[in-house]
Amino acid sequence: MEEIVEELRKIVSFKESTSEGDVVLIAIENPKSVVYALVTNIERDESKKGEWWHLSMHILSVPPQEATWTLREPQFTGKEVFSMGNEGRFMQAIDLNFPAPEKIIPTQDSKNKSPKKKTTLRLVK
Numbered sequence: 001m002e003e004i005v006e007e008l009r010k011i012v013s014f015k016e017s018t019s020e021g022d023v024v025l026i027a028i029e030n031p032k033s034v035v036y037a038l039v040t041n042i043e044r045d046e047s048k049k050g051e052w053w054h055l056s057m058h059i060l061s062v063p064p065q066e067a068t069w070t071l072r073e074p075q076f077t078g079k080e081v082f083s084m085g086n087e088g089r090f091m092q093a094i095d096l097n098f099p100a101p102e103k104i105i106p107t108q109d110s111k112n113k114s115p116k117k118k119t120t121l122r123l124v125k
Helices: 003-010
Strands: 024-030 033-044 052-059 064-071 082-084 086-093 104-106 116-118
Touching: 003 024, 003 086
Parallel strands: none
Antiparallel strands: 024 033, 024 086, 033 052, 052 064, 082 086, 104 116
16 A cells, blocks of 8 residues: 555645545545545544544545544545555545646757657556
8 A cells, every 4th residue: 555655645645634624535445446535524523532533524536435434634634554354545635735746758859849748657567
């Protein structure tokens, strides 16, 4: 799971905190997958000792799914990898205002024109 998180950190701009209205990226160990979710509510879990929170979200899948996970702050802010059902999970809010990573590909006639930009996607397995 740590390798997946390391690769994601290279290609995604993450936020330090998570709040209502944020889009989070969720990496799942088995089956290896990455999904996005929209955080709709964060509410303190008063039934537990310590700092536990109910994180309600709409998982942006087909079809979209509503879910509420009970997590500690380090778990939903990307500071800690956690497990659910003995499977590793990672969650962190993404920074949608940060420009996407781009590679500039020079062309043959780049002396007279600006280089073309090419956006690339990486498959994380």
